[in-house]
Amino acid sequence: MDTGLIARRYARALADFAEPKGEMKRVAEEAEAFIEAYNGSMELREVLTSPVLTADAKLDVVRKAFDHELSASFEGFLRLVIRHHREKWLCFMLPAFVGIYKQRCGIVDMTLTTAAEVDGDFVNRLSAQVGTVTHSREVRVHRKVDPSLIGGFRFRIDDRLLDASIATQLRRVEQKLGRLPERKI
Structure with a gap:
């Protein structure tokens, strides 16, 4: 399975979904915050990759990691990724999304x-x-x-x-x- 291909497809889908809603900048900020939290917290990585926790439990943990309510686009994206058991690729998807955001916004x-x-x-x-x-x-x-x-x-x-x-x-x-x-x- 090509991790880069999966990451780019999901990232492009998130960008195509968030852009018409005017949420690109907010989603990019949330993605960068998530990347920082993911890289800095072994516990968050373990929660997300745990086969025991449900998708809703994983999403609740992610929500609690942020000090504000997540944008509809970002939360929907996370729900989709987690429900399809692709959370281990978030560390590739979100930087790819940030790259797309920067490219589209110059x-x-x-x-x-x-x-x-x-x-x-x-x-x-x-x-x-x-x-x-x-x-x-x-x-x-x-x-x-x-x-x-x-x-x-x-x-x-x-x-x-x-x-x-x-x-x-x-x-x-x-x-x-x-x-x-x-x-x-």
Whole structure:
């Protein structure tokens, strides 16, 4: 059974169901919260995959995990998945849905890693440039500081990485030159 195919079909069905109802953004937020809870809680994973619990009991546990009432689209989706015994694939379905949501709404996630803090003006200019190049309506910037870069920056957009760090440039020079033998003076 192709897990990726199942996940994409369910994700697309959720998107096609939620979009005309105007619930895409809310469902995406609920999906991201669910993913975080699912990844962070072994108990939630055990409850969802338990063969002993009924579908209604599993859905009750999921409802209690949220501090608000779930959207009709998301709750209906969870009910469908659980009743068809596909809950073990939720960890693939929901990220696939979030990807579809971002694609349909023109949202791009960008991770900017620098050796030191950079000012907001630089980040805003870079974000605007990324938005122009990717034809995106919204660029979400996630900033990280990693002193091991020495200088420069790295930024990742989806599966593309631009590495303009000093550490990487030094590694490349070292690889090209090879390890030089130490000289005795």
